[in-house]
Amino acid sequence: MVGRENDPQQVATATEPAPAEQLVDLTAASGAAAAAEVPPEILAQSLGQYLRAWVQRIRSGDSGVLPVVLGIIVVAVVFQIANGKFLSPQNLVNLFEQSTIYMLLAIAEIFALLLGEIDLSVGLVMGLGAVLVAEEVQPAGLNWPWWLAIIVALLICSAVGAIQGTLVARLRMPSFIVTLGGLLILEGVAIIVLGGSLVGIGNSHFNNEVFVYNLFWGQFDPAVSWILLIVVGVLAATWEWFRDARRRRSGLVAPPASLTALKIVVAAAAGILVVAVCNVNRAAFGSIEGLPYIIPIVLVVLAAWTVLLQRTRFGRYVYAIGGNPEAARRAGISLPSIRTWCFVFGALTAGIAGVLFASWQVSITTNIIKDANSYVLLAVAAAVIGGTSLFGGRGRTIHGVLGGLVIGAIYNGLYLIGVTSEWIDVVVALVLLAAGTIDVLSRRGAQPRA
Amino acid sequence: MNHDPGEAASVGASAPAEPLLKLRGIDKHFGPVQALYQVNLDLPAGQVTGLCGDNGAGKSVLTRCIAGVHQADHGQIFFEGHPVHIRTTRDAAALGIETVYQDLALADNLDIVQNMFLGRERLRRGLLDEDSMERAAGETLSSLRVTTVRSIRQPVASLSGGQRQSVAVAKAVMWNSKVVLLDEPTAALGVVQTGMVLDLVRRLRDRGLAVMVISHNLNDVFQVADRIAVLHLGRMVVEGPVAGFDRQSVIEYMTTGTLNGRSRTPMESAAGGSV
Numbered sequence: 001m002v003g004r005e006n007d008p009q010q011v012a013t014a015t016e017p018a019p020a021e022q023l024v025d026l027t028a029a030s031g032a033a034a035a036a037e038v039p040p041e042i043l044a045q046s047l048g049q050y051l052r053a054w055v056q057r058i059r060s061g062d063s064g065v066l067p068v069v070l071g072i073i074v075v076a077v078v079f080q081i082a083n084g085k086f087l088s089p090q091n092l093v094n095l096f097e098q099s100t101i102y103m104l105l106a107i108a109e110i111f112a113l114l115l116g117e118i119d120l121s122v123g124l125v126m127g128l129g130a131v132l133v134a135e136e137v138q139p140a141g142l143n144w145p146w147w148l149a150i151i152v153a154l155l156i157c158s159a160v161g162a163i164q165g166t167l168v169a170r171l172r173m174p175s176f177i178v179t180l181g182g183l184l185i186l187e188g189v190a191i192i193v194l195g196g197s198l199v200g201i202g203n204s205h206f207n208n209e210v211f212v213y214n215l216f217w218g219q220f221d222p223a224v225s226w227i228l229l230i231v232v233g234v235l236a237a238t239w240e241w242f243r244d245a246r247r248r249r250s251g252l253v254a255p256p257a258s259l260t261a262l263k264i265v266v267a268a269a270a271g272i273l274v275v276a277v278c279n280v281n282r283a284a285f286g287s288i289e290g291l292p293y294i295i296p297i298v299l300v301v302l303a304a305w306t307v308l309l310q311r312t313r314f315g316r317y318v319y320a321i322g323g324n325p326e327a328a329r330r331a332g333i334s335l336p337s338i339r340t341w342c343f344v345f346g347a348l349t350a351g352i353a354g355v356l357f358a359s360w361q362v363s364i365t366t367n368i369i370k371d372a373n374s375y376v377l378l379a380v381a382a383a384v385i386g387g388t389s390l391f392g393g394r395g396r397t398i399h400g401v402l403g404g405l406v407i408g409a410i411y412n413g414l415y416l417i418g419v420t421s422e423w424i425d426v427v428v429a430l431v432l433l434a435a436g437t438i439d440v441l442s443r444r445g446a447q448p449r450a
Numbered sequence: 451m452n453h454d455p456g457e458a459a460s461v462g463a464s465a466p467a468e469p470l471l472k473l474r475g476i477d478k479h480f481g482p483v484q485a486l487y488q489v490n491l492d493l494p495a496g497q498v499t500g501l502c503g504d505n506g507a508g509k510s511v512l513t514r515c516i517a518g519v520h521q522a523d524h525g526q527i528f529f530e531g532h533p534v535h536i537r538t539t540r541d542a543a544a545l546g547i548e549t550v551y552q553d554l555a556l557a558d559n560l561d562i563v564q565n566m567f568l569g570r571e572r573l574r575r576g577l578l579d580e581d582s583m584e585r586a587a588g589e590t591l592s593s594l595r596v597t598t599v600r601s602i603r604q605p606v607a608s609l610s611g612g613q614r615q616s617v618a619v620a621k622a623v624m625w626n627s628k629v630v631l632l633d634e635p636t637a638a639l640g641v642v643q644t645g646m647v648l649d650l651v652r653r654l655r656d657r658g659l660a661v662m663v664i665s666h667n668l669n670d671v672f673q674v675a676d677r678i679a680v681l682h683l684g685r686m687v688v689e690g691p692v693a694g695f696d697r698q699s700v701i702e703y704m705t706t707g708t709l710n711g712r713s714r715t716p717m718e719s720a721a722g723g724s725v
Contacts, residue, residue: 252584253603311577316560320568323557330555331569332540393559 047256067438068386068402075406079413086413089280093292097216099408100294101126101360104353105379106386106400107305111346113383114309114322115339116392117168117175121160122350122379124186127372129157129354131190134199134364137208146211154351160186161347162340169339183373190369200363216359218293222279225291229275237264294356298401301352305397308345318342322393381432382407389439406431468531470495470660471516471547471629476525478511485511489525489686491679493629493660498651500675500692501664504704507681509664513631516662517549518542547629548622552637554614558607562599563587565606566621590624591616594653612643619650629660636670648674668697682707 079086105122112119136142136149144152160182167178201209202217220228240260247254255263278291309315317338320328329335361368386403388395407428414424469492478486486508493499503509514520516527518539526533529545536542542549556565563580566587572579588602596616599609606614615635622630632651636644651674654661665671671678672692679689680703687707702709 247581250581250585252581252588253601307577313571313573313578316564316568316571316578319559319564320557323559324555326553327555327557327565327568330539330551333569393557 047258050255050259065387065396065398065402067435068399068406071385071406072402072409075409075413079409079416082413083416086416089277090282091412091416092277093282095408095412096405097292097294097360098412099404100216100298101353101357101375101404102378102382102407103298103401103404104301104349104356105375106382106388106404107301107397108346108349108353108400109379109383110388110395110397110400111318111342111349112175112179113380113388113390114318114392114395115342116322117339117342118179118380118390119164119175119343119346120179120376121164121182121186122346122353123372123374123376124183124190124369125157125160125347125350126354126357126375127369128160128186128190128193129153129351130358130361130372131193131199131354131364131369132156133212133355134201134358135193137201137206137212138199139204139206139209144208146208149208149212150355153355154348157351157354158344158348161344161350164347165340165343168343169336183376187369187373190372191366194364194366194369196366198363198365201358202362212355212359213362214293214359215297216292216294216356219278219288219290220293222290225275225279228291228296229271233268233271237268240264297352297356301349302397302401305345305349309397314338314341319393324393377432378407378428381428381435384439385431385435389443390436391439391443403435469493469528470530472528472531473512473516474526474528476512476515476522476527478508478515478520478522484684486515486522486684489681489684491686491689492677493662494677495628495660496655496658497676498655498661498663498674499677499679500671501662501679501681502666502668502671502700502704503681506683507704508684509681510633511684512681513549513633513662513664516542516547516629517631518547543625545629546625546627547631548625548627549631550615550618550622550633550635552634554618556606556614556618559605561605562591562602562609562617565617566590566624568621570625586624587620590620594620594623594650596620596650610643611639612646615639615643615647616650619647619654623654623657623659627659629662630654631662631664633664634666635663636665636667644670668700671700672697680704 076087085091105126108122108125109119132153133149136144136152137146142149164175164178164182167173168175202213204210204213219225241264244254244260245257248257254260274295275291278295279289281287281289283289309318317328317333320331320333321335321338325335357372358364382403383395383400384390384403385406386395386399386401388399388403410428410431411424414427419427471491471493473489473491476486476489476491477484489508489512491499491501491512501509501512511520515522516536518536518541521537527536528534529547534541534545536545536547539549557568560568563584567583572583572586574582584602591599591602594616596613599613599617606617609617619630619632619635635647635651639647648670651661651663655674655676663671663674675692677690678692678695678700680687680700682704685707688703688709699709
């Protein structure tokens with residue numbers, strides 16, 4: 001490094017700066033700052049500094065999960081006051097079951113939203129997936145093994161995503177039009193595949209049907225639930241702790257040890273609470289207790305797509321395209337292929353939702369397929385409520401899960417206190433508009449200050 | 451692909467006799483419009499060349515020809531004395547020629563490290579190697595003394611205009627680059643931030659890079675440039691050390707292509723300067 005030691009020495013302060021100090025101070029060249037590998041100002045080492053950097057991130061439009069977590073707490077408190085049953089273990093499991101489809105569809109939608117596109121077809125891709133998997137395991141019909149049925153259903157859903165993605169990415173047709181066409185075609189196709197009859201998957205002693213039924217309605221034994229929690233929790237906590245410790249040691253940006261510990265303690269407490277709630281007997285007669293399979297299924301999807309979007313080149317390029325397509329193009333990124341793959345992953349996730357939807361509904365009818373369409377807007381709502389931006393480039397898979405939980409909780413709570421479904425739709429729509437407003441305002445706040 | 455950004459500093463600081471990048475007789479036309487006529491330009495290592503010219507003089511076209519966005523119709527480009535063909539931006543990057551465009555091409559939602567490595571991410575076992583990228587980005591920024599950003603993990607959206615420009619420049623010099631072309635680096639900046647960016651430009655020169663600054667602003671040009679080149683209607687009307695110019699003469703070259711009514715050939719001016 002070529003030094004210019006005679007430059008005036010102006011060390012920027014790390015405290016809340018006056019406007020002038022916020023500028024790049026290129027003349028800051030104290031010997032110490034030049035010698036250090038990374039300037040000390042850019043490292044937040046204490047909890048206080050870290051919180052300040054976090055406030056900065058929120059102000060820059062990256063609000064993260066804070067608003068939605070606050071929203072969940074508010075919803076829980078309000079409904080608990082209105083109806084003491086809301087936070088009962090039985091209702092909480094019920095609530096999660098009702099939220100599962102919203103969560104998965106919201107994650108599916110996030111792939112399109114991150115690009116700044118929209119996918120109106122996720123509800124009916126789910127419907128198609130549900131019909132396919134139900135038809136494929138019928139003992140009187142195809143009678144495929146459950147794993148083949150699921151794989152084929154997911155592949156067909158992914159192919160639908162590939163076709164829509166190609167139209168959007170290569171022809172640059174508006175995603176609104178492509179997926180609007182897609183949803184109408186899929187509704188027809190799903191009803192044709194259904195063949196006008198009712199297809200059931202419950203109430204059967206055939207293994208493949210029972211397996212699909214159990215995906216949604218089955219649960220682990222209470223003891224197994226605890227063992228699962230301990231194994232997964234210890235692995236995750238160890239990984240988190242050592243990663244942060246390693247980054248702190250190498251002088252990279254990392255939360256202080258106290259914050260890492262706090263995160264682990266909160267996550268552990270949440271996990272213990274979930275398993276304890278699930279292990280309470282929730283059956284009106286007899287006994288249903290233990291962790292429902294859907295919780296680990298949602299967590300696996302969440303973990304896999306989080307790694308894909310946060311830790312791979314593909315994910316990085318998705319965010320880059322959502323943030324500034326021109327910058328992505330100049331960086332040598334192939335926009336059409338990344339865009340197409342986003343629609344494929346979205347449709348695949350909707351297909352996973354479809355398999356669970358078939359299991360949840362127990363039987364598929366024409367009306368249920370038509371009803372699947374109403375999930376689209378709730379999926380968008382869940383993603384936006386969770387903190388995903390409609391303008392592209394901002395959002396994480398966890399936002400879909402938390403937003404889905406909010407939608408499920410609002411539906412569940414309003415039903416509990418006896419509100420009719422018309423009014424429930426109004427309330428959900430108002431929550432969506434509020435979330436959209438926050439999105440627009442935070443985006444405005446994020447305009448660069450030149 | 452992934453050069454150690456520290457290598458850039460090892461380029462010799464003294465100007466060699468042969469310019470690092472040499473353009474001879476560059477012609478470029480778009481349909482019937484002749485954008486560049488027989489342009490000659492030298493970019494010596496360790497010097498800042500200010501490229502001036504009125505709107506439509508061909509500054510951007512010339513820059514894009516060097517950056518590989520356009521291909522010259524005729525003429526030759528010599529890089530370190532050897533003739534080279536720059537057909538794509540990739541060719542330019544492979545030679546070590548990086549361009550910082552006026553719009554910077556940063557993704558607001560990505561943080562500084564992610565922007566600096568965009569399209570050239572380092573991987574470890576198939577996943578992004580964040581630790582190594584963050585370390586390298588931090589080293590580059592501190593070697594350029596871009597030290598007031600609060601965190602290199604903050605999104606670019608939260609940066610000021612000067613900080614964004616600094617990140618764009620740091621991104622350009624990370625890749626063992628030898629030539630950096632800056633398109634209007636101070637156009638969107640206030641007085642204080644302009645000073646900071648110009649300091650950064652001097653620092654690139656001190657590292658031994660050949661720097662070309664395209665600017666309308668003669669104040670900026672006279673503050674940082676070691677050499678000045680003036681384009682007028684697609685012709686290089688004068689090129690030489692900054693000592694041979696004053697503000698008035700540059701303006702006259704920019705607007706009329708001549709000084710005191712006397713037209714000069716590029717070769718004359720390169721040899722003698724003006725006044």
